[in-house]
Amino acid sequence: MTHTIRQSVLFTKTRKDTPKDEVSKNAQLLIRAGYIHKEMAGVYSLLPLGLRTFNNVVQVIREEMDAIGGQEMIMTALQDPEVWKTSGRWEDTAVDIWFKTHLHSGEQYHEGAELGIANTHEEPLTRMLKDHISSYKDLPKFIYQFQTKFRNETRAKSGIMRTREFVMKDLYSFNTDEKSFREFYEKCAEAYLRIFNRIGIGEKTYRTFASGGSFSRFSDEFQTISDAGEDMIYINDTTGTALNKEVNTTEVIKDLGWEGVSLREERAIEVGNIFPLGTRFSDAIGLTYKNEEGEELPVVMGSYGIGPARAMGTVAEVLSDERGLVWPEEIAPFKYHLVVLDNGTEEVRKEAERLFREMESRSMSVLFDDRDVRVGEKFADSDLIGIPKRVIVSEKTLAAGEYELVTRATGATTYIREQELLDN
Numbered sequence: 001m002t003h004t005i006r007q008s009v010l011f012t013k014t015r016k017d018t019p020k021d022e023v024s025k026n027a028q029l030l031i032r033a034g035y036i037h038k039e040m041a042g043v044y045s046l047l048p049l050g051l052r053t054f055n056n057v058v059q060v061i062r063e064e065m066d067a068i069g070g071q072e073m074i075m076t077a078l079q080d081p082e083v084w085k086t087s088g089r090w091e092d093t094a095v096d097i098w099f100k101t102h103l104h105s106g107e108q109y110h111e112g113a114e115l116g117i118a119n120t121h122e123e124p125l126t127r128m129l130k131d132h133i134s135s136y137k138d139l140p141k142f143i144y145q146f147q148t149k150f151r152n153e154t155r156a157k158s159g160i161m162r163t164r165e166f167v168m169k170d171l172y173s174f175n176t177d178e179k180s181f182r183e184f185y186e187k188c189a190e191a192y193l194r195i196f197n198r199i200g201i202g203e204k205t206y207r208t209f210a211s212g213g214s215f216s217r218f219s220d221e222f223q224t225i226s227d228a229g230e231d232m233i234y235i236n237d238t239t240g241t242a243l244n245k246e247v248n249t250t251e252v253i254k255d256l257g258w259e260g261v262s263l264r265e266e267r268a269i270e271v272g273n274i275f276p277l278g279t280r281f282s283d284a285i286g287l288t289y290k291n292e293e294g295e296e297l298p299v300v301m302g303s304y305g306i307g308p309a310r311a312m313g314t315v316a317e318v319l320s321d322e323r324g325l326v327w328p329e330e331i332a333p334f335k336y337h338l339v340v341l342d343n344g345t346e347e348v349r350k351e352a353e354r355l356f357r358e359m360e361s362r363s364m365s366v367l368f369d370d371r372d373v374r375v376g377e378k379f380a381d382s383d384l385i386g387i388p389k390r391v392i393v394s395e396k397t398l399a400a401g402e403y404e405l406v407t408r409a410t411g412a413t414t415y416i417r418e419q420e421l422l423d424n
């Protein structure tokens with residue numbers, strides 16, 4: 001990624017009107033600010049500003065997954081039905097969000113063999129690992145990817161938080177036994193909390209006890225409090241964890257030791273989800289290992305998902321204000337928004353160009369608003385785009401020998417000397 005872009009060159013334009021067909025705040029703001037483009041319902045392209053933000057979220061997740069021993073790879077979106085038939089998940093009655101396609105056959109078009117279009121990767125990865133795992137010495141392994149999933153979602157009204165085509169970070173764990181699986185599972189839960197802290201939604205995000213679906217008795221979701229959420233959770237302020245409404249039964253409350261505890265009900269967005277898989281897939285597909293006694297045993301698995309675009313949309317929902325987006329430093333498309341207010345004054349323009357070159361030569365991350373437009377428009381666009389620090393170069397700042405520095409999140413204005421800015 002380049003460190004700098006001139007706004008006069010950027011192909012995207014901001015817009016004042018709210019897209020009429022968008023009900024979600026994240027999509028409205030991200031479209032207006034030129035981060036995303038809606039192709040059709042539930043399908044969005046990432047534009048330069050959007051891609052930079054998305055890549056920053058990806059990088060945070062990657063660092064935390066690497067830190068707990070994850071190995072990155074990438075699998076294909078086209079999938080072999082055979083392995084899904086083995087696990088019993090090929091039928092639409094088993095998985096209702098499948099997109100499927102056909103191969104050509106013969107010279108004229110006839111529908112040939114069916115192919116699956118990835119909605120998740122437990123089956124193909126489990127089968128692949130039969131080539132690589134045979135002994136307890138080969139375990140544990142933690143494997144992940146950032147890979148595009150396709151899901152025929154019925155509800156797609158949440159902007160980039162629920163789309164029919166989206167990149168998922170999916171990690172899969174492979175352990176010899178339940179105990180070592182559980183240790184990794186807890187490590188990954190901690191890594192998830194670090195990720196959500198780093199991208200700016202840590203304070204509002206709760207590890208949430210949830211249903212395990214068809215895989216196990218339970219799973220853990222990471223839920224961020226927001227009116228835009230689709231889930232209802234009950235927060236226990238003593239433990240700092242929560243419970244999904246779906247599993248709010250007297251039995252579960254008893255299991256958690258939460259009897260008599262007062263719980264706070266909140267609407268929330270599921271930003272991440274971790275699942276024990278047990279031996280559901282290793283049994284079906286035959287992924288086994290030999291233990292020290294030479295016995296053949298099934299590998300114990302888990303899966304761990306985060307949608308980087310859903311996380312990005314959640315940040316937009318939770319941190320934006322009436323003027324536009326507000327990005328935390330770590331994921332902002334740029335750290336500085338350099339805005340020149342030259343009013344036709346050559347000297348001011350020259351000064352801004354010089355400062356831009358200085359920042360560029362230090363590899364600072366800068367969007368330079370060098371456009372010839374009114375002050376009001378520049379500020380409105382800057383607020384909408386939401387870069388954390390705005391540096392203003394004007395006649396006033398030239399006279400003062402310092403630049404104006406505005407923090408987007410708080411609106412606080414200070415003055416900063418060139419050296420101090422460049423040393424940052």
Ligand code: ATP
Pocket residue numbers: 151153160161162163164166168270271272273304305306307308309310311
């Ligand atoms: P949901 O319950 O929201 O439909 P899920 O439980 O089916 O999601 P998982 O298979 O657990 O989703 O996916 C792991 C993560 O991938 C989710 O926590 C979420 O961050 C992300 N994700 C899932 N579905 C979508 C989607 N349609 N669009 C964008 N991100 C998604």
Ligand code: MG
Pocket residue numbers: 221270273
């Ligand atoms: Mg889920």
